[in-house]
Amino acid sequence: MTAPEQDGPGARRTRSRQAILAAARELFSTHGYEQTTVRAVAHRAGVDPALVMKYFGSKEGLFDAVSEIGLSFGGALSGPPEQLGERLLAHVLADIDGRPDRSMPVLRSMLTHPQAAEAVRCAVADPGNSPLADALTGEDVELRATLVGTVVLGLLVSRYLLRVPEVDEAPAEQLTALLGPCLRPLLTTDPAPGPLAALTAAETERRAAAARVDRLAREALAAGASYADLGHLLGITRQAARKRWPRPEPTPATTQVVTHS
The missing domain is CATH 1.10.357 (Tetracycline Repressor; domain 2)
Structure with a gap:
């Protein structure tokens, strides 16, 4: 291919278009849309402003040709x-x-x-x-x-x-x-607990509740409540309440042995 063919009209158009795009990218990046003019882009690219309009139709068309935002995830x-x-x-x-x-x-x-x-x-x-x-x-x-x-x-x-x-x-x-x-x-979202994890959590809650019932029952007995009262409230028999919360055995009195000489 000869040199004149390499520098034919098509090659010149391509170079002019690339120069316009490069100038537009630089000016739009630096000054934004409002402050960038077609005349300034043409001057930076070394072409006539009419050529910019011929290739891209308007400043908005030129902006569209050089712009995209890459937030694609x-x-x-x-x-x-x-x-x-x-x-x-x-x-x-x-x-x-x-x-x-x-x-x-x-x-x-x-x-x-x-x-x-x-x-x-x-x-x-x-x-x-x-x-x-x-x-x-x-x-x-x-x-x-x-x-x-x-x-x-x-x-x-x-x-x-x-x-x-x-x-x-x-x-x-x-x-x-x-x-x-x-x-x-x-x-991310926390996965729903599996059946074993849910069972473990429920058992932990049950034990905590049972411990609280034991504590409150002993406090009620100490305050004068009867086993019949506890049984009635909790839906169990008096004997079951007595077995679950037996009263402490009284401490036997100390017997003093007296010896006679």
Whole structure:
């Protein structure tokens, strides 16, 4: 293939389009949707503004071409349930760090541009189409999945937009290790106790109740109640009550032996 063929109209269009996209990603990431203009993107890309409009139709079309928010949790759902929080955070942080030019325009613009706000809302909570909600068990799965997304979004805002120093400077592994367990109550539910565990709990309760009945019965006898009274209250015979709570035998009096000389 000759050099002129390599630099034909198709190759020039591809280079121009790539230059426009690169400029748009940088400016939308830095300044957000409202502060970025088609003219500024064209100037950064070294092309005419009309060419931007020709390829993308509008500033919104250009924004849509360079933006997406990566809160998809699907790739992190497999594995031990008790480590799901750590896997979700590691997945999202790796995705943002791996391609910030795709995620930052949306994050930067979500409070000023409806399209960006809708993209973030769908990433955090997409009713009926949430792999995370589908993976959860128990009650309120959609709400719990949404709360997880909300916590993750707060982390991203703190780390990538506000640049909170401690969060911005911490390694992703440290953030994952510290915050992951905090998501566990939202991601897991305590399994229902099995029959043996339930039986053990019931027996423990029974013994505690029996000990309390014994204590109160002895207190009632000491206060002057009769075995007939106890039997009547507890539905047992007087003899059974006497057998269960016998009165202490009186201490025999000490006999003094006197000897005569």
